[in-house]
Amino acid sequence: MSAPAPAPLAPTPPPGRPYSAYVYAYPHKTAYRPLPEPPALRDLWHGERKDALSLYLHIPFCEVRCGFCNLFTRIGAPDGLTGRYLDALERQATAVRDALGDDGPVSFANAAFGGGTPTFLTAPELERLCDIAEQRMxxxxxxxxxxxxxxxxxxxxxxxxxxxxxxxTRVSIGVQSFVAEEARAAVRPQRRADVEAALGRIRDARVPVLNIDLIYGIDGQTPATWRTSLDAALAWRPEELYLYPLYVRPLTGLARRTALTDRAWDEQRLSLYRQGRDHLLAHGYEQVSMRMFRLAGTAPQGPDDHACQTDGMIGLGCGARSYTSALHYSFDYAVDMGEIRGIIDDYTATDDFTRAVHGRPTNGDEARRRHLLQSLLQAQGMPVADYRERFGADPHEDFPAELAAFAARGWLDQDGTGPLLRLTPEGLAHSDALGPELFSPAVRAAMAAYEAK
Incomplete structure (x- = not known):
């Protein structure tokens, strides 16, 4: 697996705490519910713009499960399971492409393979995965x-x-830490020599962009050991680096072993974040979001953080989501290994993929929140004129209390009064507090009512 998954949102985030939840998509999947009358995909996609779609293929397998991980994935695969999974993926792709219809151009602007760990598949299975994306979609x-x-x-x-x-064009590798003791503390068994060898093979493959994921806030981590991991990653001069704060999530390995939830941990993570940010900026990287840093002069070779979660997303696989302008949909979600195995087994046995079965409608208010979240959590900010053109209103009219609170905390550049609604460096540092405050009461209630399984 690569990036750590988001934490479920608390019903009401405490003000001032920097780490509530990683907002990588909105509405959060824990707000999804079974759809009482599953709509046909053909009806959902009729009239949607389909000439610049995003394509995401989800592979829910890993060789191990890290202690912090609550991604939808299982450890290993019994004989034949990956083949059966690819069979189901091909059936789903065929049904989805048929549902997109031919009433207008259908093309893709970008693609991604995620998980889990897509490279859990063998080389021939990866060939087949690419064939499904190309020949079926x-x-x-x-x-x-x-x-x-x-x-x-x-x-x-x-x-x-x-x-x-x-x-x-981009390979992202989850290293998390180059320090052996920290890797063990995060329940991520690996040797630094093996990590370095893998990085060497990625460079030898000449993929244009290498991304390395690192985590801060691990038990026992210090500014000195964090610097060790940062410098070890910088030695490879990766085109991109993601710095993730550690979260302890229900039903994960770390949740069963530790209870790091106090403010001292918040301060430790915030201090390590600032150290990492400043270190990367001093070494020629530009900040794209709280987590994402890109080497200056590097052309993007994949969707930016948050920006990939736009309308017009086709997700294939039992852990993937799809987004139309009116509905976000997926299959069921779980963290517990037994529940995940059951969902995967159900997916591989499915023959009819012509309907959306699990999701959440997105009304006008949710679309406004989504647009603001996607834009504001990017370092470049959001042109107010773009929001006004799309929704016919000023964001300060739609979110007066929220934006006033952000400005009062010093999180908005020019107190949010300029033509560009943009976070200050301190605002970016508090993205995981700011983002959840923009969730609607209805989404917040649905997430609070979600029973982890």
């Missing part, structure tokens, strides 16, 4: 940015060769 992988997640153990030369030949 009609995506030209060599003509669009293609991002793929990997892990140190599965970034093998044969797998990387397949990805490079099929058009991968």
């Amino acid at each position: 009609g995506a030209d992988l060599r003509a669009v940015p293609l991002s793929v997640e990997t892990s140190p153990a599965t970034a093998t030369a044969d797998r990387l060769a397949v990805l490079a030949e099929r058009g991968a």
